Amino acid sequence: MVKALTFKGDKKTKKRKxxxxxxxxxxxxxxxxxxxAKTEKExxxxxxxxxxxxxxxxxxxxxxxxxxxxxxxxxxxxxxxxKVFASPLENVVDDNPATAEPxxxxxxxxxxxxxxxxxxxxxxxxxxxxxxxxxxxxSANTEAVSPLESFLTIPTADAPGTFQIQTLRDTFLTIKxxxxxxxxxxxxxxxxxESITFNTTFRIRMQARFKPKLKASKEEKASQKISRKELExxxxxxxxxxxxxxxxxxxxxxxxxxxxxxxxxxxxHDKYS
Numbered sequence: 003m004v005k006a007l008t009f010k011g012d013k014k015t016k017k018r019k020x021x022x023x024x025x026x027x028x029x030x031x032x033x034x035x036x037x038x039a040k041t042e043k044e045x046x047x048x049x050x051x052x053x054x055x056x057x058x059x060x061x062x063x064x065x066x067x068x069x070x071x072x073x074x075x076x077x078x079x080x081x082x083x084x085k086v087f088a089s090p091l092e093n094v095v096d097d098n099p100a101t102a103e104p105x106x107x108x109x110x111x112x113x114x115x116x117x118x119x120x121x122x123x124x125x126x127x128x129x130x131x132x133x134x135x136x137x138x139x140x141s142a143n144t145e146a147v148s149p150l151e152s153f154l155t156i157p158t159a160d161a162p163g164t165f166q167i168q169t170l171r172d173t174f175l176t177i178k179x180x181x182x183x184x185x186x187x188x189x190x191x192x193x194x195x196e197s198i199t200f201n202t203t204f205r206i207r208m209q210a211r212f213k214p215k216l217k218a219s220k221e222e223k224a225s226q227k228i229s230r231k232e233l234e235x236x237x238x239x240x241x242x243x244x245x246x247x248x249x250x251x252x253x254x255x256x257x258x259x260x261x262x263x264x265x266x267x268x269x270x271h272d273k274y275s
Contacts, residue, residue, distance in 0.1 A: 052210045053103045053104075053208065053209060054207070055208075056165070056213075057163050059155055061206075061208060062165075062208070063114065063115070063208070063214075064113065064212030065110050065113075065208065065212070066110070067102060067104050067109055067111075067207040068111060068167070068204055069091070069206070070177050070191070071204065071205075072177055072188075074097050075090075075094050075099045076189065077091055078109075078140075078175075079108040080142040081108060081128075082128045085141070086141055088189050088191055089108065089188075090188070091104075091105070100163065102205075107127045111124035111132060112124070116147055119152065121153055121170070122152070122153055122155055123147045123151050123153070126142045129145065130143055130144055131146075132151065133150045134150060134175070136171065137194070153167050153168060154168040154169075155168075155206070158203050165203075165205070165206055166202055166203065167202075172196075174193070174196075174197075174202040175204065176191075176192055176201045177189040178190045178201070233245075236262060237262065238266070241265075249262060
């Protein structure tokens with residue numbers, strides 16, 4: 003295999019570690035994962051594997067990273083035993099949480115709407131759900147969703163792109179300083195905050211391919227595409243370049259059928275003139 007030409011003294015570019023979410027969680031996770039995965043890839047402005055910030059409650063779906071309001075940025079993670087802990091984020095630019103991506107599958111939670119409610123469940127990499135007990139302790143040991151595994155995601159009024167994550171006991175997920183004496187000790191995550199503060203303000207990062215607005219934009223672009231052959235079949239004859247451009251432009255602007263009718267009418271006039 004031919005390698006790129008390099009010179010002595012060139013700086014090596016550091017590559018981000020990426021989590022293969024599809025491999026770890028399978029194709030069926032998320033409420034619309036299979037359908038979304040089949041969206042058009044051509045002319046896509048956003049890579050399907052990229053991560054973006056959830057901006058509305060409707061965006062919270064599929065693989066997510068729940069970024070905590072800590073410095074440096076950390077997120078909610080869990081191990082195979084169901085222990086929930088703060089995990090440092092390595093894939094972040096200039097410590098900006100709005101750029102965070104997971105580097106460890108333990109940092110990823112698959113969000114789904116709980117049927118018949120306005121709440122969400124968050125499923126860990128090991129197939130069990132994030133849960134908050136009556137004491138505010140978080141864990142991930144249950145395989146089924148009950149009120150303990152159901153959370154409301156409430157957009158923060160004065161901080162766009164962030165959420166308050168509320169339990170069904172009307173308390174909020176929050177971070178608290180670690181009880182360890184180490185200087186760089188990671189914060190503790192709890193679910194017993196009774197009011198909204200900076201420490202209860204979380205950012206939810208999600209895969210771009212699951213974001214409804216981006217999905218709708220891709221589907222709209224796909225619907226606007228039409229080949230010369232399809233246009234000629236619709237008109238019933240061969241078209242010149244100017245007619246093809248006119249019809250494609252009309253399709254983009256929403257008056258395709260009117261433009262098509264004008265060309266068909268012109269055909270009849272030319273035929274009988």
